[in-house]
Amino acid sequence: xxxxxxxxxxxxxxxxxxxxxxxxxxxxxxxxxxxxxxxxxxxxxxxxxxxxxxxxxxxxxxxxxxxxxxxxxxxxxxxxxxxxxxxxxxxxxxxxxxxxxxxxxxxxxxxxxxxxxxxxxxxxxxxxxxxxxxxxxxxxxxxxxxxxxxxxxxxxxxxxxxxxxxxxxxxxxxxxxxxxxxxxxxxxxxxxxxxxxxxxxxxxxxxxxxxxxxxxxxxxxxxxxxxxxxxxxxxxxxxxxxxxxxxxxxxxxxxxxxxxxxxxxxxxxxxxxxxxxxxxxxxxxxxxxxxxxxxxxxxxxxxxxxxxxxxxxxxxxxxxxxxxxxxxxxxxxxxxxxxxxxxxxxxxxxxxxxxxxxxxxxxxxxxxxxxxxxxxxxxxxxxxxxxxxxxxxxxxxxxxxxxxxxxxxxxxxxxxxxx
Amino acid sequence: xxxxxxxxxxxxxxxxxxxxxxxxxxxxxxxxxxxxxxxxxxxxxxxxxxxxxxxxxxxxxxxxxxxxxxxxxxxxxxxxxxxxxxxxxxxxxxxxxxxxxxxxxxxxxxxxxxxxxxxxxxxxxxxxxxxxxxxxxxxxxxxxxxxxxxxxxxxxxxxxxxxxxxxxxxxxxxxxxxxxxxxxxxxxxxxxxxxxxxxxxxxxxxxxxxxxxxxxxxxxxxxxxxxxxxxxxxxxxxxxxxxxxxxxxxxxxxxxxxxxxxxxxxxxxxxxxxxxxxxxxxxxxxxxxxxxxxxxxxxxxxxxxxxxxxxxxxxxxxxxxxxxxxxxxxxxxxxxxxxxxxxxxxxxxxxxxxxxxxxxxxxxxxxxxxxxxxxxxxxxxx
Numbered sequence: 001x002x003x004x005x006x007x008x009x010x011x012x013x014x015x016x017x018x019x020x021x022x023x024x025x026x027x028x029x030x031x032x033x034x035x036x037x038x039x040x041x042x043x044x045x046x047x048x049x050x051x052x053x054x055x056x057x058x059x060x061x062x063x064x065x066x067x068x069x070x071x072x073x074x075x076x077x078x079x080x081x082x083x084x085x086x087x088x089x090x091x092x093x094x095x096x097x098x099x100x101x102x103x104x105x106x107x108x109x110x111x112x113x114x115x116x117x118x119x120x121x122x123x124x125x126x127x128x129x130x131x132x133x134x135x136x137x138x139x140x141x142x143x144x145x146x147x148x149x150x151x152x153x154x155x156x157x158x159x160x161x162x163x164x165x166x167x168x169x170x171x172x173x174x175x176x177x178x179x180x181x182x183x184x185x186x187x188x189x190x191x192x193x194x195x196x197x198x199x200x201x202x203x204x205x206x207x208x209x210x211x212x213x214x215x216x217x218x219x220x221x222x223x224x225x226x227x228x229x230x231x232x233x234x235x236x237x238x239x240x241x242x243x244x245x246x247x248x249x250x251x252x253x254x255x256x257x258x259x260x261x262x263x264x265x266x267x268x269x270x271x272x273x274x275x276x277x278x279x280x281x282x283x284x285x286x287x288x289x290x291x292x293x294x295x296x297x298x299x300x301x302x303x304x305x306x307x308x309x310x311x312x313x314x315x316x317x318x319x320x321x322x323x324x325x326x327x328x329x330x331x332x333x334x335x336x337x338x339x340x341x342x343x344x345x346x347x348x349x350x351x352x353x354x355x356x357x358x359x360x361x362x363x364x365x366x367x368x369x370x371x372x373x374x375x376x377x378x379x380x381x382x383x384x385x386x387x388x389x390x391x392x393x394x395x396x397x398x399x400x401x402x403x404x405x406x407x408x409x410x411x412x413x414x415x416x417x418x419x
Numbered sequence: 420x421x422x423x424x425x426x427x428x429x430x431x432x433x434x435x436x437x438x439x440x441x442x443x444x445x446x447x448x449x450x451x452x453x454x455x456x457x458x459x460x461x462x463x464x465x466x467x468x469x470x471x472x473x474x475x476x477x478x479x480x481x482x483x484x485x486x487x488x489x490x491x492x493x494x495x496x497x498x499x500x501x502x503x504x505x506x507x508x509x510x511x512x513x514x515x516x517x518x519x520x521x522x523x524x525x526x527x528x529x530x531x532x533x534x535x536x537x538x539x540x541x542x543x544x545x546x547x548x549x550x551x552x553x554x555x556x557x558x559x560x561x562x563x564x565x566x567x568x569x570x571x572x573x574x575x576x577x578x579x580x581x582x583x584x585x586x587x588x589x590x591x592x593x594x595x596x597x598x599x600x601x602x603x604x605x606x607x608x609x610x611x612x613x614x615x616x617x618x619x620x621x622x623x624x625x626x627x628x629x630x631x632x633x634x635x636x637x638x639x640x641x642x643x644x645x646x647x648x649x650x651x652x653x654x655x656x657x658x659x660x661x662x663x664x665x666x667x668x669x670x671x672x673x674x675x676x677x678x679x680x681x682x683x684x685x686x687x688x689x690x691x692x693x694x695x696x697x698x699x700x701x702x703x704x705x706x707x708x709x710x711x712x713x714x715x716x717x718x719x720x721x722x723x724x725x726x727x728x729x730x731x732x733x734x735x736x737x738x739x740x741x742x743x744x745x746x747x748x749x750x751x752x753x754x755x756x757x758x759x760x761x762x763x764x765x766x767x768x769x770x771x772x773x774x775x776x777x778x779x780x781x782x783x784x785x786x787x788x789x790x791x792x793x794x795x796x797x798x799x800x801x
Contacts, residue, residue, distance in 0.1 A: 064741045103740035108599060108694050110736075113457065117737070120453040134598040138692060141602040145612055159524060198589060199597045200524055207526070228588060229597065414512070 038094020044353045047147075050123040051354050056095040058083070058341070059102060059118035061129030061139070066106025067230070067255065072131045074285055075153050075337035076101070077324045079128045082341035085319070092345045093354070100124065108138040115139040119146040125354045126151060128340040131333070133157060133201050140165065149356050151340030154333050155280070155302075157204035158413040163360045167383045168339040168376075169332075170303050171413045172205045175280055178388035178405050179301030180212055180250075186403075187276050189247035190219040195237055195261075197281075198226035202252035205280060208418045209250060215417070222246050227253065232260035238268045249277040258286050262294040272297035278390075283331030284397060292397040304335040304373040305391045305399040316372035329397065335372050342368050343378065375408070383411030426636065430771055434719040435632075442625045452614040459621045459689040461729035462628055463489075466682030468709040468721035469628075469635050470675030475707070476715035477644060478671035479651030480568070484576030485679045485706045487583050488551040490698035492680025494587075494594070495550055497693035498534060499543040500603035500611075501595075519600070525592030534593075540607060547684045548677055555676035559669035566665070568654075577700050584699040599694025603687065611688060624685045628722070631678050635718050638674065647671055679706075712754050714763030723762045 035054040038044070050057035060079050062072040083097045091097060100122050102114035111130060118124045119142065126149040130136040133156055143150045143164040150165045158171035183189050192213050196202025206224060213219045222244045225237050234257075241249060253261050258281070265272075277298040284306050287295060306317060306329060316338070320330055343366060348354055351362035360382075367377040376384045385408040391399030427435055446458055467485050474480050505519045513523040518530050536542045558579065562572055587594045595601075603611070610616055638644050646667055650657045658664045687693045696702065705728075713724020731750055735743035758764050 065744050101740050103736050103743065105736065105744075107696055109690060109692050109696065112690070112692055113460070113733075114736075116453060121451075134694070137598045137601045138694075141604075141612075141691065157524075199591065200521070203591075204524060228585065 035091050035094060035096040038091075039352065044093055044348075045125075045355065046353075047355050047357075048123060049125045049354055049356075051095065051125060054095060055098050056092055056354060057098045057100060057122060057124050058344070059115075059122065059124040059127040059129065060099050061102050061104055061111065061114055061118060061127050062131060063106040063135075064101070064103045068104075068106040068131055068135075070289075071255070071285060071333070072104075074328075074331055074334035075128075075131060077328070078153075078320070078330075078334045078338035079341055081320055081323050082338050084323070086341060086345050092348050093352070097341070097345075104129070104135055108132075108134045111135040112138040112142050115142045115148070115150075116146065119143065119148040125149070125348075125356075126344050126359075128153075128337065128344075130154070133199070136160075136165075147356050149344070149359055151344060153337035153340060155336070157201045158208075158415070159204065161381050161383075161413050163382070164356070165382060166340070166343060166363060166378060167411075167413075168343065169336040169384075170386055170388070170409075171383055171411050172208050173412050173415045173418065174383075174386065174388060174409045175301060175303070176205060176209050177212055178409060179278060179280070179299075179390055180209060180217065182390055182403050183248055183276060183278050183299065184217045184219065187247060189276065190217075191222045191244070191246045192219060192248045192250050193222055193241055193244060193246035194224040194250050194252075195234075196224075196226050196252040197229050197231075197254045197257060199229060202226065202254070202281075205252050206250075208415065211418045219247075227257060229255065229257070231257050234261045234264045235268070238265055238270065241270065242268065247276060249275065251277065251279045252281045253279075254281050256289070258282060259289050259291075262290045262298075266294050282393070283333065284329040284399070285331035285334070287393060287397040288329055292393065292395045295393045296395045298393045299402065300391050300393065300399060302332040302389055302391065302399075303386045304330075304332045305389065305401060306330040307391070307398045308373065308389075308401065310372075310374055312370050312374065313372040330372075339368060339371055339376060339384070342370070343376075347378075377408070379411050381411060381413060383413060385410060426640065430767075431636075431719070433774065434717075434766070438719055438722060439629070442628075443622075447618070447621070452617050455621055456617045456689060457729075457733060458726070459617070459624050460686065461726050462624055462722070463682040463686040463689065464706060464709055464729065465628060465722040465725040466631055466685070467675075467679040467706045468713060468725045469631050469718055470678030471707060471710040472713075472715060472718050472721045473635055473638060473647075473678075474671045474675035475710065476717075477639065477647040477651065478668060479647075480668055480672055481573045481707070482576045482672065482675065482703075483573045483700070483707060484578075484580040484703050485675065486698045486700075486703035487576070487580050488555065488676040488679035489683035489686070489702070489706070490583065490587075490693075490695070491551040491554060491683065492547045493683030493687045493693045493697060494600070495537070495543055495546045495680075496684035496687035497600040497603060498537040499540060500606065500687060500691075501600045502530075502534065502537055503606070503608075504602060504604040519595070520602075521595040521598065521600070522592055527592045531593055547680050551676045551680035552673050555673045556669060559672040560665075563665040563668040563672075568668075577703070580698060580700050580703045584695050587695040587698060595694075597695060599692065599696070600687075601692055601694075603691040603693075606688065611691060617689070620685075620689050624689065627681060627685065631681065632718055632722070634674075635678075639718070643667070643670075708751060712751070712761050714761030714766075716760070717763030717766075720761055720763030720766070727762065 041051055041053050045051040062076050063069050083099055087096050104111040104114055118127055128151045130139050130152050131154050136152055148164055151168055152165055153168050155169040155175050194206045196206055210221050213221055223240055278301060279298060280301050282300050347359050347363050347366045350366055351358040363378045364380040369375050376386050379385055388405045388409055390403040392402050394400055467489055474482060501519045507517040510516045515523055515528045588597050650664055650667060654664055709725040709728050710721050712728055714720035732747060735746040
């Protein structure tokens with residue numbers, strides 16, 4: 001626990017947040033908090049961003065339509081919740097956050113176009129957005145060229161670092177290594193079978209996992225297979241799994257393919273309570289589609305589960321459900337999306353400015369003690385310090401926390417010895 | 420057979436002047452650079468749409484795989500730009516500096532052989548024309564010589580689009596996979612990203628577009644254009660008259676492919692991006708929609724169609740981020756139901772007669788100077 005500061009109700013910000021959250025139902029009745037008491041616009045905005053005496057504009061850029069909409073909706077919801085809570089608690093530097101939502105339409109060039117629109121036309125102070133690596137890669141040159149600030153919520157492959165991006169999800173080593181260590185120790189696992197979707201994130205993640213298995217755990221990778229995005233035929237690889245009998249199946253299959261994979265796995269008689277399976281791509285959101293009965297017993301390696309038992313999460317989950325419905329589930333990326341607006345607000349207040357350069361410089365060291373996942377802090381490389389957790393899927397679609405690292409894990413987007 | 424001595428008849432001249440006015444004067448003066456750059460993006464589809472007018476509207480060959488050629492042209496351009504952006508000093512963070520970043524992520528340690536020639540701009544420009552041209556020649560020869568046509572041809576072009584997408588996505592070490600090629604920066608050391616570069620690229624693109632319009636118009640007016648129409652209406656009669664139907668079809672298909680490829684290359688330059696999402700079946704069908712909305716018999720209509728649909732797409736998605744696809748769908752249905760000949764149909768039915776009447780009033784009794792409106796403008800046979 002060395003890195004974890006003393007949490008608790010004595011933190012003034014935490015109290016503010018709690019009050020803000022508690023006041024949410026009252027927002028419609030009470031007069032809205034008055035804005036405009038902050039520092040003068042000329043001092044907090046020297047670069048012509050969309051900041052007035054009472055308002056500051058940010059962009060939300062996710063896919064509301066297309067194949068990715070099902071995954072990205074959670075992030076949109078979390079970001080809107082965070083913005084509403086921040087406004088209820090007095091806004092940022094005395095200004096109310098107004099957001100402009102754009103649809104990336106699951107199409108990477110559209111993401112680039114809309115990011116440009118948000119930065120050039122709307123002059124937004126920050127963008128909360130992107131989900132897939134492909135959309136981030138498309139948007140990155142735009143935010144760098146026009147000097148914007150992007151808060152990116154998804155766990156991703158690493159190998160990237162930008163002044164203009166804060167990565168609120170975990171990079172590959174943060175997500176994978178501790179999970180592999182745990183399963184190797186817990187299950188005495190020596191042989192691993194990798195299955196992934198065929199694009200950059202699974203390939204990079206598996207490369208890192210393979211190096212770790214071979215060099216650190218002294219185990220063996222007995223198979224490594226990739227399937228096209230959206231693929232639904234996994235029978236041949238399931239046969240190979242049955243032949244090679246690996247100690248652990250390690251998967252990073254994404255999106256709708258998951259549904260087919262776990263159903264076929266179950267139909268082929270692979271019992272996940274006996275065959276260890278560790279996934280880095282299934283959150284509560286995906287289980288909604290897969291069905292709890294098809295995946296119960298599998299282990300997932302994440303930094304957040306909806307079932308986390310801490311005080312922050314106990315206020316976050318009800319607030320989220322209150323805003324978006326009792327049936328919504330909250331996955332790892334949704335929680336990371338929620339961090340974006342809060343981290344931005346805290347950074348603005350630390351920097352005393354909305355200027356992107358000042359925010360980029362002030363980001364390292366910013367800590368968010370009310371994060372549903374516990375506590376996070378921004379590293380010099382603009383990624384977050386966070387814990388790795390392993391959960392076991394239950395029949396009801398939730399995860400039961402099995403293991404968490406004692407300390408926060410340092411983000412290392414360019415890991416030495418793993419490239 | 421009447422062949423007009425003039426290159427444009429009066430109605431086409433009006434269309435030409437109107438388009439030139441809008442593209443060269445009105446849009447650049449009224450839009451900021453961001454919107455102008457979007458127009459440049461829309462216009463890249465106009466190249467494809469003009470090709471489809473030749474191949475589908477005149478030749479009657481419906482290709483649902485134009486994204487393939489758009490993509491090939493775009494990827495050729497993007498490969499050149501990516502190599503320039505991947506200089507050793509730009510990529511020193513990688514395990515192997517000097518190769519494109521996505522190769523490094525995929526553990527490729529040397530530039531593949533087929534990438535090498537793309538260091539040369541001359542080769543790239545030739546490749547943009549020749550690679551899609553030759554590919555279309557091969558597909559066209561294989562299909563048309565065996566008299567595969569109509570629906571079967573459309574299905575096969577779809578299959579080709581699907582195959583190429585899978586190939587690009589699957590070979591991500593060589594192509595950038597689903598991410599595509601991003602972060603294209605300079606052309607021969609000239610930064611293509613700042614505002615002034617966008618304006619220059621826009622005008623260059625408009626210039627090329629008019630070049631393609633002239634070529635298409637020229638083909639339409641020659642005997643070749645008449646044979647294409649004849650072929651569309653009665654293929655057997657043309658064959659019995661001694662013409663090689665297959666060769667004419669191959670020609671029209673290749674021209675459409677080359678136009679699409681030029682559009683693709685301009686896309687990579689203007690947007691700084693190329694990805695498999697422009698190659699597959701959906702974008703290919705969208706390209707046919709641009710032509711249909713514009714009116715598949717009209718070269719100018721194709722340009723308007725591409726502009727209108729894309730403006731609607733951007734406008735609707737900015738105003739209604741959750742619902743815009745429905746609005747776009749409704750627009751298509753409305754156009755197809757109410758105006759089966761597209762925008763050019765609206766022009767011909769409503770606007771043109773008024774202009775004619777106006778002119779006729781002024782020049783009363785001077786006869787009809789453009790009575791010989793070309794045969795090719797006839798209504799589609801279906």
